[in-house]
Amino acid sequence: MLGFIIQRLLQSVMVMLAMSIIVFLGVYAIGNPMEVLLPPEAPQDIRDAIIAQYGLDKPIFEQYFVFVVNVFHGDFGTSFIYNLPVLELILSRLPATLELALTAVAGAAIIGVPLGIFAGYKHDNPISKGIMAFSILGFSMPSFWVGLVMILTFAVWLGWLPAGGRGDVVTVGGVEWSFLTINGLSHMLLPTINLALFKFSMMIRLARSGTREVMMTDTIKFARAAGLRESTILRRHVLKIISIPIITVFGLEFGSTLAFAVVTETIYSWPGLGKLIIDSINNLDRPVMVAYLILIALLFVTINLTVDIIFAIVDPRLRRAEAS
Amino acid sequence: MSKEESKYSLFWQGFKENKIAVGALIVVSTIFLLAILAPWISPQNPYDIGSLSFSDARRAPGFIGSGGYIHYLGTDAQGRDLVSSILYGFGISLQMGFAAGFVALAIGSTLGIIAAYRGGWAESLIMRVVDLQLSFPAILLALVLVALLGQGKGQLIMALVAAQYAYFARTAYGAAVVERRKDYVEAAMSIPLSARRVIFRHLLPNCMPPLIVVATVQIANSIALEATLSFLGLGLPITEPSLGMLISNGFQYMMSGRYWISVYPGIALIVLIVSINLVGDEVRDQFNPRLKR
Numbered sequence: 001m002l003g004f005i006i007q008r009l010l011q012s013v014m015v016m017l018a019m020s021i022i023v024f025l026g027v028y029a030i031g032n033p034m035e036v037l038l039p040p041e042a043p044q045d046i047r048d049a050i051i052a053q054y055g056l057d058k059p060i061f062e063q064y065f066v067f068v069v070n071v072f073h074g075d076f077g078t079s080f081i082y083n084l085p086v087l088e089l090i091l092s093r094l095p096a097t098l099e100l101a102l103t104a105v106a107g108a109a110i111i112g113v114p115l116g117i118f119a120g121y122k123h124d125n126p127i128s129k130g131i132m133a134f135s136i137l138g139f140s141m142p143s144f145w146v147g148l149v150m151i152l153t154f155a156v157w158l159g160w161l162p163a164g165g166r167g168d169v170v171t172v173g174g175v176e177w178s179f180l181t182i183n184g185l186s187h188m189l190l191p192t193i194n195l196a197l198f199k200f201s202m203m204i205r206l207a208r209s210g211t212r213e214v215m216m217t218d219t220i221k222f223a224r225a226a227g228l229r230e231s232t233i234l235r236r237h238v239l240k241i242i243s244i245p246i247i248t249v250f251g252l253e254f255g256s257t258l259a260f261a262v263v264t265e266t267i268y269s270w271p272g273l274g275k276l277i278i279d280s281i282n283n284l285d286r287p288v289m290v291a292y293l294i295l296i297a298l299l300f301v302t303i304n305l306t307v308d309i310i311f312a313i314v315d316p317r318l319r320r321a322e323a324s
Numbered sequence: 325m326s327k328e329e330s331k332y333s334l335f336w337q338g339f340k341e342n343k344i345a346v347g348a349l350i351v352v353s354t355i356f357l358l359a360i361l362a363p364w365i366s367p368q369n370p371y372d373i374g375s376l377s378f379s380d381a382r383r384a385p386g387f388i389g390s391g392g393y394i395h396y397l398g399t400d401a402q403g404r405d406l407v408s409s410i411l412y413g414f415g416i417s418l419q420m421g422f423a424a425g426f427v428a429l430a431i432g433s434t435l436g437i438i439a440a441y442r443g444g445w446a447e448s449l450i451m452r453v454v455d456l457q458l459s460f461p462a463i464l465l466a467l468v469l470v471a472l473l474g475q476g477k478g479q480l481i482m483a484l485v486a487a488q489y490a491y492f493a494r495t496a497y498g499a500a501v502v503e504r505r506k507d508y509v510e511a512a513m514s515i516p517l518s519a520r521r522v523i524f525r526h527l528l529p530n531c532m533p534p535l536i537v538v539a540t541v542q543i544a545n546s547i548a549l550e551a552t553l554s555f556l557g558l559g560l561p562i563t564e565p566s567l568g569m570l571i572s573n574g575f576q577y578m579m580s581g582r583y584w585i586s587v588y589p590g591i592a593l594i595v596l597i598v599s600i601n602l603v604g605d606e607v608r609d610q611f612n613p614r615l616k617r
Binding site: 015026139140142144145148151152155163252259296300303304 | 571
């Protein structure tokens with residue numbers, strides 16, 4: 001077991017190393033940051049001074065080495081645009097994105113799973129067919145389009161909800177949160193629905209197919225024979241059995257929710273990480289791009305590593321197959 | 325050969341039974357035809373800047389512009405007729421979707437089959453990279469690649485391919501691993517036929533059904549992904565507006581109630597994507613032996 005974990009851990013470190021090289025070389029191959037940092041009429045001596053200050057005159061591998069050493073000291077460099085340490089910048093934007101992503105993921109599960117169980121339990125019911133049709137729409141509609149239609153309907157035509165921004169925030173523990181004020185909640189509603197829609201559709205389908213399978217097993221027959229009420233069977237047995245794959249998929253999908261936040265945050269001008277990365281791509285803000293990508297890669301590698309290890313603990317067959 | 329023919333006619337007979345899928349196929353074919361015929365049937369060439377007039381800009385549907393014809397879906401901020409823009413936009417979106425889909429199919433299935441055929445270190449290397457990539461969201465990968473490669477059709481197709489080939493590689497690998505163990509492959513290898521011949525003439529044709537299913541889904545996904553990237557301002561250059569770019573251009577005018585600039589191209593995009601997905605669903609059901617009675 002320990003051998004397996006060490007093997008996986010080493011693999012993850014290798015992946016991170018490879019990712020950091022690819023990201024660093026890739027990002028540093030594009031554009032000339034001098035165009036962003038300096039006005040075109042800047043004299044040559046100032047130009048040279050700035051190039052030296054950012055270490056851009058050194059060979060690329062030396063730049064990479066300096067970068068890696070700095071990262072281990074918690075220093076991801078300084079943003080060209082905001083002139084702030086990148087880590088500080090990212091950490092200041094992270095709560096807004098986390099707030100949105102967590103609410104979306106939780107909402108998708110709390111509403112989607114019961115609907116999916118219903119659709120699986122009474123799969124010939126017209127309401128179930130309606131739920132499934134909705135989930136197909138949620139899968140095939142590009143999320144930016146859903147976002148636009150919701151703004152048009154609820155913000156422009158009906159005027160019920162704001163079209164963008166975070167609204168009033170309350171500072172708790174040094175971090176600003178929108179969900180603690182009524183105004184902030186009204187700003188959160190549309191972007192949360194937008195971000196949740198895809199996961200919501202997925203939850204419905206997972207819960208439905210799981211329920212249909214479980215309902216045919218002997219467990220349910222025995223539970224019925226024992227005289228348990230249907231609602232008790234659904235809650236105690238069906239939900240329990242289908243929750244394992246759902247939780248797994250959820251863990252894996254949480255990372256992609258952060259990625260999809262790029263689209264949602266752009267549409268609703270939500271000042272989170274996604275907005276930051278789009279702005280930095282458009283402004284050629286290299287240090288922010290590199291740091292964002294490496295942190296996202298780290299997040300994904302960590303999630304995958306955790307899932308692998310949990311699976312190996314639960315299922316010994318996997319462990320043996322992989323180790324050989 | 326006659327056996328092959330009967331297999332496909334059987335496929336058609338099954339496909340024809342699903343009315344929704346047939347309808348969707350008709351919609352997709354019509355859109356194809358419209359896109360090809362766009363230069364002849366659209367009232368205006370939206371790329372010809374000289375023919376545009378600013379007095380026609382941002383007009384509501386039904387407005388009769390300086391061209392003397394009715395703008396049935398209105399005009400955009402540059403005074404382009406939206407009917408024409410959508411017809412041309414279909415062409416660009418389909419080009420990107422199909423080009424990316426086919427290149428990804430070619431690269432991905434070759435890699436997947438090679439991994440299954442060779443085994444050993446080639447297998448672990450290719451499939452490790454593929455699995456790693458599948459755990460990473462396609463949109464983020466495409467976003468970064470477009471940022472790195474710059475704007476342009478070729479670059480965008482490369483980004484879409486890089487974001488999607490892994491799905492084909494996974495599918496091809498799964499199918500080829502099963503085929504690899506069958507006797508006809510053993511026989512072909514023991515003759516011995518060259519590796520290339522075994523891979524392309526024996527393994528690939530037998531792995532095609534699942535790959536075709538993935539291809540339809542991925543073409544729809546490519547079109548959606550391209551639209552999303554264009555919407556974020558990272559897609560094609562502004563001179564070649566795809567549907568996503570048209571939607572993006574109209575976004576800023578939506579707040580003032582000029583909904584048509586975004587909404588009509590958006591509806592066109594949804595109709596295209598949903599139709600392709602519906603066709604894909606039926607193709608999958610037809611290829612799935614478990615659903616056959």
